[in-house]
Amino acid sequence: MGKLKRKLYECELEQLQIELVKLQEWVKYKGLKVVVIFEGRDAAGKGGVIKRITEKLNPRVCRVAALPAPTEKEKTQWYFQRYVAHLPSAGEIVLFDRSWYNRAGVEKVMGFCSQDEYEEFLRACPEFERMLQRSGIILLKYWFSVSDEEQEKRFLERINTPIKRWKFSPMDLESRNRWAEYSQAKDKMFAYTDTKHSPWWVVPSDDKRKARLNCIHHLLSQVDYQELQHLPIELPEINKEGYVRSPVEEQTLVPQKY
Numbered sequence: 001m002g003k004l005k006r007k008l009y010e011c012e013l014e015q016l017q018i019e020l021v022k023l024q025e026w027v028k029y030k031g032l033k034v035v036v037i038f039e040g041r042d043a044a045g046k047g048g049v050i051k052r053i054t055e056k057l058n059p060r061v062c063r064v065a066a067l068p069a070p071t072e073k074e075k076t077q078w079y080f081q082r083y084v085a086h087l088p089s090a091g092e093i094v095l096f097d098r099s100w101y102n103r104a105g106v107e108k109v110m111g112f113c114s115q116d117e118y119e120e121f122l123r124a125c126p127e128f129e130r131m132l133q134r135s136g137i138i139l140l141k142y143w144f145s146v147s148d149e150e151q152e153k154r155f156l157e158r159i160n161t162p163i164k165r166w167k168f169s170p171m172d173l174e175s176r177n178r179w180a181e182y183s184q185a186k187d188k189m190f191a192y193t194d195t196k197h198s199p200w201w202v203v204p205s206d207d208k209r210k211a212r213l214n215c216i217h218h219l220l221s222q223v224d225y226q227e228l229q230h231l232p233i234e235l236p237e238i239n240k241e242g243y244v245r246s247p248v249e250e251q252t253l254v255p256q257k258y
Contacts, residue, residue: 009209016216017056024061024093026225031090033137036219037099040144041182042172043154045205049144049212050095053219057093066097079103079121080128087137100125104189109181110174122192129198140222141193142215143186143202148179150206 027034038046054062065086074082080100088094103121107113113121132139146154158168175182194200201218205211 003207004209004213006209009213012213013052013216016213016220017052019220020053020216021056022227023220023223023225024057025228027093027223028061028091029228032223033088033090033135034093034223035088035096035132035137035139036093037096037101037139037141038144039098039101039105039142040203040205041146041151042175043151043158043167044144044146045203045208045211046097046142046144047167048208049142049203049215050097052212053095053216061091062093062095064095064097065099079117080124087132100128101189101193104193105182105185106171108185109178110171122188125193126195126198129193129195133197138223139198140219141198141200143190143200144205144211145202146205 026032038050040046050064054064065083067082067086070082083096083100086094086096100121103113103118104125108118129139155168155172158164190200203211203215
């Protein structure tokens, strides 16, 4: 099958975003707590789908957690501690743009954690996720899978496009040097954490448009939501009585360049 046409993609995306708004309102109304994890190789398309999910939603209800490298203080804490601080309260959806699974990937491969810390993570992670679910959190985990050829194409595009250059980092170069190690780490991570109660949902992402639609459609299917009925709104007339606007000439305006 070929690439998804833009017109069809935009039409389908619009419908899915309408459903996302319904989901958002239901989560808020019912006081649900939803966590969605996005992982995968660099340039696999995680950021793109997160952007399309949040695009039409209320940032007070649906927010993104994209944590930087841990501080020296955070390195001394229980590993999951800094992630716990970003978990949702009732009526919230949190999208993790990378997550505690950093320990099973980049930290393991790049030597940012010890072997003992790595092994402990693999043992503790399924228990941690069961705790989250027992607390009432709806947990979804997506792994974006991109081919080597498509990843290289996207890397070159980032390097050669000024508005995308910031996305490329020295870590991306190193990930290519350690491709086999990353693959082995991913396989071991799945062996320990792709569990019945908290499975990894794999999203083929060579076609970005299909990947976004498929992921959003699946996310919507995992929460039993309903459309809320809203009372009709009648817009009242503006009451300007008692107000005199100050002269526009007294204000400092942005120069009208366009």
